[in-house]
Each structure stands twice: as C-alpha cells, then as structure tokens.
Amino acid sequence: MAHFYVYATNDIREGQPLQLDPSTSHHLLRVLRVGAGDRVTLFDGRGARSDCTLRSADGRRAEAIPGPVEHVPPPTLRPRLLQGLPKGAAMDELLRRATELGIWEICPVLCRYGDGGLRPTKSPSREARWRAIATASCRQSRNPFLPAICRPLPLEEIPLRSPSLRIVASLEANASPWREVAGRFSVLTGDVYLAVGPEGDFAPEEQRWLRRNDFLPVSLGPRILTAETAAMVLLAAVQLAGG
Numbered sequence: 001m002a003h004f005y006v007y008a009t010n011d012i013r014e015g016q017p018l019q020l021d022p023s024t025s026h027h028l029l030r031v032l033r034v035g036a037g038d039r040v041t042l043f044d045g046r047g048a049r050s051d052c053t054l055r056s057a058d059g060r061r062a063e064a065i066p067g068p069v070e071h072v073p074p075p076t077l078r079p080r081l082l083q084g085l086p087k088g089a090a091m092d093e094l095l096r097r098a099t100e101l102g103i104w105e106i107c108p109v110l111c112r113y114g115d116g117g118l119r120p121t122k123s124p125s126r127e128a129r130w131r132a133i134a135t136a137s138c139r140q141s142r143n144p145f146l147p148a149i150c151r152p153l154p155l156e157e158i159p160l161r162s163p164s165l166r167i168v169a170s171l172e173a174n175a176s177p178w179r180e181v182a183g184r185f186s187v188l189t190g191d192v193y194l195a196v197g198p199e200g201d202f203a204p205e206e207q208r209w210l211r212r213n214d215f216l217p218v219s220l221g222p223r224i225l226t227a228e229t230a231a232m233v234l235l236a237a238v239q240l241a242g243g
C-alpha cells in the first residue's frame, strides 16, 4: 500500500488522538479508501512528524493516533523567494514547484510590470488557495516544512533579514554568471534571498532598490526565461550549492 502523508494543523503528541479535518478525512476514508488500522504519517509543517494508526470516529471523521514524534532539524540553508507576482495560474505552479524544491519563504512582490501593478490587493481566497497548494506539495514531496507565504507587498516594504546572501536573477548586462557567484562560497548556508522579476521584468526603480539592498545580479544564461523557469533554475542551483 502506498504510504500517505497527512498535514495536521495541531501539535502532534505521541499517543494523543488527533481529529483530522473533514476534507482530509473524506479524502482518506472515501477517496483513497484508507481505513481504520491503516498507517499514515502526520506532519505539522514545522518539522514534526509521526507514524500514526488511523481510526474512524464515526465512519466520517478520521482520527490518527500518533506514535513516537520525530523532530526534523530545520535546514541550514533557507532560500527565501521574492517573486514579482506573475499573472493567473503561473503563481500557483511556481508555488507548487518551489515547495517541492524546499523553499523556506515566498514573498509575492507587487511590481510595476507584474499582475495588477503596484495596487495592494487583498484576496483571502487567493491566499487560502496558495496555502492549500503549498500544503499539497509538501505532502507529495514529503517536505516536513511548510513554506511561509507572505502577503503581497511592493519591494520596498519587504523586511529583509540580516545577515543574508541576496541574489537577483537579472537580465542586465552586468549580471555575473551563476558559476562565478557560486564559486565565492564553499557551501551555501543561512538565509538566502532570491529575487525574480515578473513577466514585464523589474522596473528601473525596482532594480535600484535591489542594488541598494545588496542583491547580486546573476545571469542564468543567454535565453530569456519565463519568471517561473527562472525562479526554479535559481532555486535548484542554490539548493545544489547548499549540498
């Protein structure tokens, strides 16, 4: 039987039954037909996970009884993506793949040439969908750390942590090849910010903000990549350089 990985919003404690929410219960009991006595792995998105035995409370709500709880240490390399908000479904796909590749935090950035421009938009349904996508991607990739997803903000309102390495995927002529930047570090660790522009690229004032805030411009080759591809290439390169 395939092993199922299930997200729990509550703290996981050995021996303490956890009621799974109605949609997870429905998915397990009705769709996957996993039943009482079967085993699943619960994870809390903060590094705790436990092999659990399922029981079905009333045929509809599933309950999991956690075994010993394992606490996965947080990774030493924490990539944080500042992503110029692309249009439509591109952000959904980007989130899914970035979560698979172990992104630690995603800050969707309101850019002059991105989706909706600089207008602050509040869309609780969009943000709930982003969280659901990241959760599903953690389940699929067995990533025990759910990425933080920030509220979309213009670049200059994003609080940056220090110390941190800061890299921007750049189409400017002065951008260094990735090999050159990676060669400066034996192993990448700590907080690493990756900035990737929207479809329309960063505007000149956004480029200036990135320069003022010590983002190293990196070229990913002579072809113009879509924002989604550029983000995945840069994230994969950083993860590989982190060993």
Ligand code: SAH
Pocket (backbone or CB within 6 Å): 168, 169, 170, 171, 195, 196, 197, 198, 199, 200, 201, 202, 218, 219, 220, 221, 222, 223, 224, 225, 226, 227, 230
């Ligand atoms: N509309 C622009 C392309 C923007 S691509 C044009 O036609 O020129 C979106 C983002 O992907 C860019 O802002 C940049 O951050 C990144 N990107 C795309 N291709 C890249 C490359 N070859 N090297 C580095 N970054 C790249």
